Amino acid sequence: MDKDRNRVARSIDTAVLRDSQDEILKIEHVTMKFGGLIAVNDFSLSMKRGELVGLIGPNGAGKTTVFNVITGQYTPSDGRVLFDGDDITGLPPDIIVTRGIARTFQNVRLFNGLTVLDNVLVSYHSRIRSSFLEAVFRTKRHLEEEKAMRQNGIDLLRQVGLEHLANEEAGNLPYGQQRRLEIARALATSPKLLLLDEPAAGMNPEETRQLMKFIQDIRDKYALTILLIEHDMHVVMGICERIRVLDYGISIAEGSPVEIQHNQRVIQAYLGEEERAYA
Amino acid sequence: MKERNFRLNLALIVLIALSVWWAKDRLNPYILRVLNTAAIYIVAAVSYNLVNGVTGQFSLGPNAFMALGGFTVALLMLPLPQKEMVYFLQPLIWPFNSFSLPQWLFGLSLILAGLVATAGAFIVGVPCLRLRGDYLAIATFGFGEIVIVLANNAISITNGALGIKGIPEYSTLPWTVGCAVITVLFIRNLVNSSYGRAMKAIREDEVAAEAMGINLFRHKMLAFAVSAFFAGVSGGLLATLITTVSPSLFMFTMTFNLLIIIVLGGLGSITGSTVTAIIFAVLQELLREVEAPRTIGPIHIPGITGMRMIVFSIMLILLMLFYRRGLFGKGEASWDGLFALPGRVREFFERLRRKEVKSWTRTGIESHDQ
Amino acid sequence: MDLSTFIQQLLNGISLGGLYALIAIGYTMVYGILRLINFAHGDVFMLATYFAYYLVGIYMLPWWLGITLAVLLAALVGMSIDRVAYRPLRNAPRISALITAVGVSFLLENGGIVVLGARPKGFPRPEIMGKVYTLAGASIIGVSVWVPVLTLLILAALLFIVYRTKIGAAMRAVSTDMETTRLMGVDIDRVISFTFALGSALAAAGGIMWAFKFPQINPLMGILPGWKAFTAAVVGGIGNIIGAMLGGLVIGIVEIMIVAFLPWLSGYKDAFVFIILIAFLLFKPTGFLGEPLKEKV
Ligand SMILES: Nc1ncnc2c1ncn2[C@@H]1O[C@H](COP(=O)(O)OP(=O)(O)OP(=O)(O)O)[C@@H](O)[C@H]1O
Ligand SMILES: [Mg+2]
Numbered sequence: 050m051d052k053d054r055n056r057v058a059r060s061i062d063t064a065v066l067r068d069s070q071d072e073i074l075k076i077e078h079v080t081m082k083f084g085g086l087i088a089v090n091d092f093s094l095s096m097k098r099g100e101l102v103g104l105i106g107p108n109g110a111g112k113t114t115v116f117n118v119i120t121g122q123y124t125p126s127d128g129r130v131l132f133d134g135d136d137i138t139g140l141p142p143d144i145i146v147t148r149g150i151a152r153t154f155q156n157v158r159l160f161n162g163l164t165v166l167d168n169v170l171v172s173y174h175s176r177i178r179s180s181f182l183e184a185v186f187r188t189k190r191h192l193e194e195e196k197a198m199r200q201n202g203i204d205l206l207r208q209v210g211l212e213h214l215a216n217e218e219a220g221n222l223p224y225g226q227q228r229r230l231e232i233a234r235a236l237a238t239s240p241k242l243l244l245l246d247e248p249a250a251g252m253n254p255e256e257t258r259q260l261m262k263f264i265q266d267i268r269d270k271y272a273l274t275i276l277l278i279e280h281d282m283h284v285v286m287g288i289c290e291r292i293r294v295l296d297y298g299i300s301i302a303e304g305s306p307v308e309i310q311h312n313q314r315v316i317q318a319y320l321g322e323e324e325r326a327y328a
Numbered sequence: 329m330k331e332r333n334f335r336l337n338l339a340l341i342v343l344i345a346l347s348v349w350w351a352k353d354r355l356n357p358y359i360l361r362v363l364n365t366a367a368i369y370i371v372a373a374v375s376y377n378l379v380n381g382v383t384g385q386f387s388l389g390p391n392a393f394m395a396l397g398g399f400t401v402a403l404l405m406l407p408l409p410q411k412e413m414v415y416f417l418q419p420l421i422w423p424f425n426s427f428s429l430p431q432w433l434f435g436l437s438l439i440l441a442g443l444v445a446t447a448g449a450f451i452v453g454v455p456c457l458r459l460r461g462d463y464l465a466i467a468t469f470g471f472g473e474i475v476i477v478l479a480n481n482a483i484s485i486t487n488g489a490l491g492i493k494g495i496p497e498y499s500t501l502p503w504t505v506g507c508a509v510i511t512v513l514f515i516r517n518l519v520n521s522s523y524g525r526a527m528k529a530i531r532e533d534e535v536a537a538e539a540m541g542i543n544l545f546r547h548k549m550l551a552f553a554v555s556a557f558f559a560g561v562s563g564g565l566l567a568t569l570i571t572t573v574s575p576s577l578f579m580f581t582m583t584f585n586l587l588i589i590i591v592l593g594g595l596g597s598i599t600g601s602t603v604t605a606i607i608f609a610v611l612q613e614l615l616r617e618v619e620a621p622r623t624i625g626p627i628h629i630p631g632i633t634g635m636r637m638i639v640f641s642i643m644l645i646l647l648m649l650f651y652r653r654g655l656f657g658k659g660e661a662s663w664d665g666l667f668a669l670p671g672r673v674r675e676f677f678e679r680l681r682r683k684e685v686k687s688w689t690r691t692g693i694e695s696h697d698q
Numbered sequence: 699m700d701l702s703t704f705i706q707q708l709l710n711g712i713s714l715g716g717l718y719a720l721i722a723i724g725y726t727m728v729y730g731i732l733r734l735i736n737f738a739h740g741d742v743f744m745l746a747t748y749f750a751y752y753l754v755g756i757y758m759l760p761w762w763l764g765i766t767l768a769v770l771l772a773a774l775v776g777m778s779i780d781r782v783a784y785r786p787l788r789n790a791p792r793i794s795a796l797i798t799a800v801g802v803s804f805l806l807e808n809g810g811i812v813v814l815g816a817r818p819k820g821f822p823r824p825e826i827m828g829k830v831y832t833l834a835g836a837s838i839i840g841v842s843v844w845v846p847v848l849t850l851l852i853l854a855a856l857l858f859i860v861y862r863t864k865i866g867a868a869m870r871a872v873s874t875d876m877e878t879t880r881l882m883g884v885d886i887d888r889v890i891s892f893t894f895a896l897g898s899a900l901a902a903a904g905g906i907m908w909a910f911k912f913p914q915i916n917p918l919m920g921i922l923p924g925w926k927a928f929t930a931a932v933v934g935g936i937g938n939i940i941g942a943m944l945g946g947l948v949i950g951i952v953e954i955m956i957v958a959f960l961p962w963l964s965g966y967k968d969a970f971v972f973i974i975l976i977a978f979l980l981f982k983p984t985g986f987l988g989e990p991l992k993e994k995v
Contacts, residue, residue, distance in 0.1 A: 120539060160533055172541060175542065175543070473925060641801050
């Protein structure tokens with residue numbers, strides 16, 4: 050635990066070194082309604098480059114919906130999302146990802162029938178320059194692109210420790226490795242901002258520990274900014290520098306892990322959930 | 329390894345070419361007709377599979393695209409005197425009434441057939457493929473019905489329900505098999521490229537594919553348009569094989585047959601569709617025999633028309649319920665797989681024997697313990 | 699054109715549209731719950747007319763009994779199709795169930811050709827449908843009066859079932875959120891079975907009235923009306939029952955008006971339905987009343 054804290058402190062230092070004033074993501078007054086339900090209500094958040102922020106809250110608080118708004122799955126009913134200074138509100142997901150925001154899904158959504166390597170290679174496709182006819186007639190340019198793509202994919206798999214599984218079908222991997230592959234697939238899009246939706250869900254303590262280390266590693270290696278949804282408080286408190294708490298679509302608190310742990314409203318919200326659960 | 333596979337593929341193509349060259353004047357017309365039909369089914373089924381199997385979109389359109397291609401080739405290739413004779417209800421419209429392509433431009437007419445079909449694919453695809461959901465199925469089905477309605481009513485182009493007769497018989501074995509080989513190679517290369525990977529990703533999970541930067545509409549449309557192109561070509565080949573086209577030739581039954589072929593071969597498997605297209609062409613002939621009335625000695629069995637389609641629809645339902653992967657699954661037959669086959673068979677028997685031995689010993693031990 | 703012909707044609711359009719609506723509801727309910735295009739639905743419509751044909755025309759049952767039995771049989775057929783062909787595929791890729799649906803549809807059509815014969819059969823007409831009424835100087839045949847009236851009554855009954863009964867509430871709940879409804883202890887499979895039965899019964903009623911209007915039945919008669927009804931469901935907003943009714947009316951009226959006022963295009967009347975479908979998919983994909991489908995991610 051102590052070691053983890055040190056790590057956090059260190060990475061805060063590096064973040065400060067990088068550029069403390071540089072804002073990468075700015076969400077302004079976003080509201081998302083589904084029919085009568087207000088899933089997210091007047092949500093604002095700004096993230097600095099290199100930050101690792103946690104987004105927590107009871108079930109149904111609207112966390113995943115925030116992700117879906119950022120990545121363009123949903124167009125917000127109100128408010129806007131700025132990324133790197135550009136307004137990206139309402140852009141389709143495939144455009145937003147090329148701008149530099151990648152994500153994982155709460156319920157792992159791999160391309161189950163494809164191999165592990167192919168899962169990663171799909172992410173490179175949007176940057177391909179040769180046309181489909183060049184692909185069909187196997188022009189030199191296309192073959193070179195495919196080769197480079199494949200090499201990058203294998204390198205990436207090696208870095209995340211999945212190289213030995215490159216030719217396995219993704220759907221056949223054990224759960225923990227599926228989660229890891231999903232992160233690798235997101236990394237292959239060369240993101241600046243990575244959104245992780247409950248990456249530790251369903252993992253045992255050992256896998257969780259590895260995951261925490263993994264997240265910190267990739268963040269350093271790829272100079273990522275990370276927004277993380279997680280129910281496992283050990284993970285959230287262990288690696289996040291700043292935590293935002295949502296309840297019924299409304300932000301009820303923000304602060305450092307220690308502050309959040311002692312915040313009355315947060316404790317109330319979670320206790321309330323327990324009561325709801327046992328009611 | 330790659331080098332070897334390339335050589336083997338080349339050898340296979342040469343072998344096919346040689347057999348075609350040998351067979352085209354020697355086999356009897358009946359067998360030639362079955363072979364030609366099989367090759368045309370390969371063109372249509374492999375391209376259909378690109379949409380339904382590889383990309384996971386449900387199209388019911390091939391009959392419509394084949395109709396577009398078939399009528400295009402008929403209008404281009406039908407000799408002028410024949411045109412005058414056929415269109416006695418209403419004269420053929422300009423410009424088709426004033427020219428007819430010579431035989432050496434048959435290839436061009438096939439390409440034009442493909443392009444007309446592709447244009448049709450855009451009319452249906454652009455509205456449907458931008459949307460989530462199964463609108464493609466209902467719109468392509470409607471398109472098929474509409475193409476037939478148009479073919480029946482636009483008499484000055486299609487000659488209505490009577491159809492166009494006397495199309496020159498240009499679809500010889502070299503043409504049909506040649507087109508089949510080109511189609512298989514084209515679609516194989518596409519599927520094995522980055523574009524094909526994107527299409528498969530869409531089949532596996534649209535939301536995830538889009539989140540990884542795949543433009544859903546563009547890739548679905550690409551698959552759909554390429555597929556329609558080859559469907560159009562196959563329609564053109566069919567027209568010049570049986571020498572007539574009429575609306576009834578391109579009814580939904582055609583699409584249904586192709587659906588069975590791609591399901592039986594394995595949705596997404598090119599080799600699967602190729603193999604089952606051949607099986608289907610033969611099976612269809614055999615079942616035609618079953619349907620025909622016949623007299624065996626004193627017993628007369630009346631033919632039951634429509635029986636074939638009943639057999640095929642039950643087959644399709646059973647396949648989906650109990651054997652969804654089809655013969656080849658999503659995978660492909662490969663040289664590596666083929667060469668590994670004897671080893672795998674040996675291994676299988678080996679294991680069988682070992683298991684036998686093991687269970688036998690275990691029983692032995694157990695009885696000993698007692 | 700004078701006003702009275704226009705009104706006359708409008709009524710004809712409404713009458714035909716009502717029948718499309720009856721079929722469309724079955725499509726839209728099943729799609730709303732299972733996201734499945736039940737291609738066999740149009741063939742159930744066809745089968746129902748044959749049931750009635752045999753029960754009343756051949757076995758000489760009284761009309762009320764023959765129709766009731768035919769509708770019940772059709773409901774049974776619809777339910778069985780789901781039970782045998784669709785239910786085993788609930789967790790399979792979506793395309794599997796669609797392919798099976800096409801297979802079932804084709805089986806019913808070709809089975810119909812073999813068993814019932816490809817040649818059209820003349821459908822009997824109850825006296826009341828053939829009777830000629832004189833109304834304000836104009837004479838109207840019974841079908842033009844009774845078919846819309848019956849359609850209206852059936853639609854009212856349907857709305858009652860969907861919005862005022864327990865099973866109707868369950869149907870609506872399942873179509874909004876199947877998982878949550880399951881967790882609340884509702885037997886999903888029963889609700890789905892009921893949906894198929896109800897949809898098939900409506901299509902059966904539509905089919906029999908169709909046969910009153912166009913008294914020639916054949917095994918392929920369900921294909922085009924079925925497809926037009928699905929288009930009606932899309933036009934109204936797929937998944938929405940009231941929308942399906944509206945869509946049915948629109949398609950029916952357009953079709954009749956084209957035949958009546960642009961007779962040289964009447965051969966192409968089906969093509970216009972296709973154009974309507976394409977136009978809606980392009981410019982108003984959610985239809986009149988549908989909500990945008992937001993897949994939960
Ligand atoms: N597409 C949608 N249509 C309708 N309601 C939705 C949709 N997406 C989310 N919701 C609703 O919005 C609310 C917030 O959901 P969300 O998934 O954002 O919660 P969450 O905080 O991620 O919860 P969890 O911890 O369970 O993942 C829930 O009530 C959910 O049912
Ligand atoms: Mg969530």
